[in-house]
Amino acid sequence: MHLSKLAAVIVATISFSGLTACGGGSNSSGPAPTPTPTPTGPSWQPGVFASASSLEAKCESPRTGIDPFTGQQYPDEAGSSLEEKLWLRSWTNETYLWYDEVDDNNPANYSVLGYFDQLKTTATTPSGTPKDNFHFYQPTDEYNELTQSGVSSGYGFDWEFVRNTSPRELVVRFAEPGSPADLAGIPRGASVKRVNGIDFVNTNSSTDIDALNDALFPADNGTTTSFVFELVNGDELAVDVTSADVQVSPVQHVQVLDTPAGRTGYFQFNTFIRTAQYDLIDAFDGFIDENVTELVIDLRYNGGGLLSLASQLSYMVAGPAQTNNAYFETLQFNDKSPNRDPVTGNVIQPTPFYSNEIDYNAGRLLSAVLPSLSLTRVFVLTTGSSCSASESVINALRGIDVEVVQIGSTTCGKPYGYYPTDNCGTTYFSIQFQGINYKGFGDYADGFIPTETPNYGYEVPGCAVDDDFSHPLGDPAEGMLSTALAYAETGSCPQPVNPAPVSPDAVNAQSSESSLAIENPLTLKERLILQNKINEPIVTEQE
Structure with a gap:
């Protein structure tokens, strides 16, 4: 679906069938009417x-x-x-991972974007959730703007949708550094109470709900909105915030902590976009200089992105010895393409652990070698918003026997990915492959689950812990980070361990049907990267 709307508006489009005008009677004295020519363009034929x-x-x-x-x-x-719809149909039939589970519906009954929305499987995972929850599109110019420059438009909030229906709860996860929200001093854990004078928590007026959606997710820069927040200490904060271009900061709160387990590096990593490469390099250079022996990667809000960057991060954790003669991930496509990538046409080859810097504009390796810590253990902090390329890092490191300790809650469950494909100004994201690690494992469609007693491949040693909004991210007292530091020292979860939080979807499912919900289109950055595993082939010859 489009990023800025909850659902696409469906506009019926009529396809023309070949019609021939009837001739006149035999007594007609005039010339016979000229038959209407049969259209020569493409048409829909089932199958x-x-x-x-x-x-x-x-x-x-x-x-x-x-x-x-x-x-x-x-x-x-x-x-x-x-023709746009028929291209989508054929492209899906050729490249979609589950092409044989897609209904061949008449495109005349849909708009272009409405037709794309239904070109996917309706099957479910073993837990009963939709197998394909990751089907969406984005205007190409907006997609290119963010992935190449890291810029999006908005206030700079990263939101936690705890409950969309009354009594609603919308909490600030963090504010992008330098954004309007950050400059206004709005801290993590602040909960929205009023928006432009509207009771955000309790209103059930449809007019109010429309106004809330417009205010929370402005279409244009320069929109000023009045917020009243309740802070974690119970105080109220009233502030006006004006939307603007926001620079996404993928790597935040880089620090080294002195702990009983040794020098421990920590950083918050929010998205695998190309602008993150040199931030990661700077972080790992610092960790090496500081003699870090333990590492905590905070992936709790990282929805994914570039597989090549995920491979680089994994190499920086594991180093050359552990990645030698192994691969980061191999891609499996649909059964029409067992040996050849249906998108690029290339013979399928595993994605290596990239040990060099990458020129992402040219898609080529550079000569500069990445820094690496060569760790045999790494801690990852996760929630249900940890998706796709984030999960690939977990899976790839486990595939080469790096011990991964998972702290937090179950990840989103997306071993799948795609090549973003532009046609006529819209970039489409349709599942085209599944990622498999060096040991041949890739079955985590219901997510990686932290547990003290793992029995299955998708269960990871670690501790189930709530996302703690009462402390800043990177604070050693914050729930997930403090648990990771305790585990690093003792080798087990501290007691008592908080239960994993109930998901917002589960909370909303229990809400009254008569209670109106705010939309959850998410920010451009979140929606674009959410649950996203993007493959950009890299030429392995170095420049």
Whole structure:
């Protein structure tokens, strides 16, 4: 679905069938009417698929000029909405991991984006959740803006949606450094009480709900909103915040702690976008200089991103000896493509543990070697918002016998990924592969689960702990981090251990049906990276 809307508006599009005008009677003295020509363009035939390449870039509203992100002419040609839908259909049939579980519905009954929304499996995981919860699209210019520059628009809040219906609860996880929210001094754990004078917690007026959605997620920069928050100590904070461009800071709170277990590095890592590479390098250079022997990576809000960057991070943890002759992950595509990548056409080869810096603009390895700690144990802090490439790091390190200790709650469960694909100005994300680690494991569709007594591949040694909003992230007293530090010292979970929190979805499922819910479109950064594993092939020859 589109990032800024809860659901796409479906507009019916009529496809033309071949019609021939009837001729006049035999007594007509005039010339016979000229038959209407049969359309020669593509049409939908159930079970018959043209090649996606024959339909791509045939657009109802073609772009013109130069793409500012590639420097190349836009490839678009004049076409129709039907051709856009037929391209989606063929592209899905060729590359979607579960193509044989997709209903071949008539595209005439959908808008382009509405048609894409239903081009996915309806099957469920063993726990009963949808197998494909990761099907979405994004305007291409917005996607390129964020992934290449790390800039999004908004207040800079990272929100925790505890409850969407009354009594609602919306809590600040953190504010992006330098963002309007950060400059306004709004701390972690602040809970929204009023927005532009509206009772956020209790209102059930549809007019109020619309106003809340507009205020919380402004479409434009320069929107000023009045918030009243309740802080963790019970005080109220009233503040006006104006939306603006926000620079995403993927790596935050880098520090080294002196602990009984030794020098322990910690950093919060929020997203695997290309701008994070040098922040990670700086962090690990510092850890090496500080003689770090234990490491805590805070992935609790990291929804994923680039697999190549996840591979680089894993190498920086494990080092050359443990990654030698092993691979980070190999990709499995649909059964039409057992040996060849259906997107690139290349022979399938495992993703290595990248030990070098990468020029992400050119997709090439550089000569500079990454720093590495060569650790045999690493702690990861997780929640249900830890997804995809974050889970790949956990899986890949376990695949080479690095001990991973998981502190927090069950991850989102996404061993799947895709190549973001642009057509006619929209970038589509449709599951195309599953990742498998060096030991051949990749079955964690219901997430990695921290437990003191692991019995299955998706159960990871560690401790189930609540997300603690009463302390700043990086504070050694914060619940997850303090548990990790205690485990590093003793080798076991401290007692008592808090139970893992109830998910917001489970809370909302118990709400009254008559209670109106605010939307949860999330910020551009969250939605774009949420549950996202992106493959960008890297040329292995160094520049």
